[in-house]
Amino acid sequence: MVELTYGADKHGLICGYLFAEGHAGVPISLDETIEWFRALGHHGGSGFVWLHFNLTNASAEAWIERHLPVVPEFFQALREGSRSTRIEDANDTLVAVVNDVSFEFSFDPSEIETLWLNVGPHMAITARVHPLRSIDALRHSVRQGCCFDSSVAFLNHLMHDQGDVLVRIVRQATLQVDHVEDGLLLGRLKDKRAELGKLRRVLVRLQRLLAPEPGALFRLLRQPPPWLTSKDLEELRQATEEFSLVIRDLAELQERIKLLQEEIAARVGEQTNQSVFTLTVVTVLALPINIVAGLLGMNVGGIPLAQSPYGFWLIVIVVVTFTALAGYLALRRRD
Numbered sequence: 241m242v243e244l245t246y247g248a249d250k251h252g253l254i255c256g257y258l259f260a261e262g263h264a265g266v267p268i269s270l271d272e273t274i275e276w277f278r279a280l281g282h283h284g285g286s287g288f289v290w291l292h293f294n295l296t297n298a299s300a301e302a303w304i305e306r307h308l309p310v311v312p313e314f315f316q317a318l319r320e321g322s323r324s325t326r327i328e329d330a331n332d333t334l335v336a337v338v339n340d341v342s343f344e345f346s347f348d349p350s351e352i353e354t355l356w357l358n359v360g361p362h363m364a365i366t367a368r369v370h371p372l373r374s375i376d377a378l379r380h381s382v383r384q385g386c387c388f389d390s391s392v393a394f395l396n397h398l399m400h401d402q403g404d405v406l407v408r409i410v411r412q413a414t415l416q417v418d419h420v421e422d423g424l425l426l427g428r429l430k431d432k433r434a435e436l437g438k439l440r441r442v443l444v445r446l447q448r449l450l451a452p453e454p455g456a457l458f459r460l461l462r463q464p465p466p467w468l469t470s471k472d473l474e475e476l477r478q479a480t481e482e483f484s485l486v487i488r489d490l491a492e493l494q495e496r497i498k499l500l501q502e503e504i505a506a507r508v509g510e511q512t513n514q515s516v517f518t519l520t521v522v523t524v525l526a527l528p529i530n531i532v533a534g535l536l537g538m539n540v541g542g543i544p545l546a547q548s549p550y551g552f553w554l555i556v557i558v559v560v561t562f563t564a565l566a567g568y569l570a571l572r573r574r575d
Contacts, residue, residue: 252293252300257382259394260287264385274307280362288360288391290382292375293367300367310365311335314358318367324448327357327457332465334359334395339446340372340402341409352445357395361467364391366398374402392472399479406446406486413439413493421500424507433504440497447490457483521570528562 249270256273257265268276273289291308293300301318304310313330317337327336336357353372358365366375378401388394416439420432457480464473532555536543545551 250297250299251303252295252297254292254294255379255382256289256291258287258289259388261389262387264387265290265382270303270307277309277362288362288364288388288394290364290366290391290394292379293365295367295369304365304367308363308365309360310358310363314356314365318356327460329460329463329465332360332467334392334460334465336395338374338398338402340374341405341446352442357398359391359395361391364394373405374398377401377405390469390472392468392476396472396475396479399476399483403479403482403486406483406490409446410486410489410493413443417493417497417500424500424504433501433508436497436501436504440494440501443490443494443497447487447494521567524566524570525563528559528566532559 251270253270256268256270258268258272258276259265268289270291273291276289279285293304295301295318301315305315311330311333313328313333313335317335325337325339327334327338329335334357336359338355338357339352340355341352353368353370355372355375356367368375375398378398381397381401386397388397416435420436423432457476461473461477461480468476536555545554548554
């Protein structure tokens with residue numbers, strides 16, 4: 241058997257693996273999957289199949305519905321508009337909606353995508369529209385010979401991969417925030433507000449989509465399906481706790497960004513006030529000159545000192561005196 245290449249299957253299968261207890265995953269095709277399920281129904285057995293589908297292929301959803309024992313709740317999750325992270329027990333089958341970042345993530349809010357899962361005792365179905373980092377890391381682990389004793393162990397590994405991706409995102413975002421903060425301390429505010437705003441939008445959307453996940457997992461742990469073992473539940477509990485820590489780090493980083501934005505806004509406001517004050521002082525200082533020049537420039541009779549040989553200097557003294565007085569009053573009010 242040869243592993244299917246990315247996007248090569250006509251029914252949207254990106255990759256498929258058969259896992260036996262204590263053994264690495266073996267690539268499996270859709271036809272072989274159907275035969276394996278038939279043999280499982282007749283003779284029983286252990287192990288599970290992981291199938292990963294690309295939903296941009298129009299025939300993927302129809303093939304899954306026609307040939308695989310997938311619960312209706314999985315298709316409802318695919319078709320509904322809400323993409324909040326959740327995991328629930330549907331007829332002793334785990335149906336999950338997991339949010340992750342796209343493979344080419346560049347801190348853009350539009351690059352947060354969704355992965356749908358249907359996990360049962362002998363089957364794990366994953367489906368997505370765009371390439372995702374967590375599932376790609378999981379595929380790499382499988383190709384390297386990673387073993388899964390059960391489908392829940394597979395789910396736990398995916399949760400850990402998702403947590404690792406989020407930890408790297410938080411670290412990269414923290415480095416960017418550190419860079420902005422260093423620039424702020426040095427007085428360089430150019431483009432910092434836009435950069436912080438973009439980071440905060442990404443983190444807010446991540447937290448909004450991911451925050452329900454720990455709560456949904458804890459609810460599942462209270463009433464798990466009967467086929468989950470105590471070992472699987474303990475590993476799932478650990479993954480949930482680690483994920484909760486990542487969510488907390490996201491919230492703390494958001495708060496830090498908010499404080500930096502407020503500091504930048506205060507400094508920008510201070511600079512604006514200084515500019516307005518400077519413009520006001522210049523206007524006040526120019527006011528006596530403009531008034532006197534306007535009065536003396538009128539073409540009417542009776543202009544004072546028109547015939548005096550010292551008239552110009554007297555007017556200069558008057559203008560300078562009033563300008564100095566206006567400047568003194570303006571600067572004193574500023575102090």
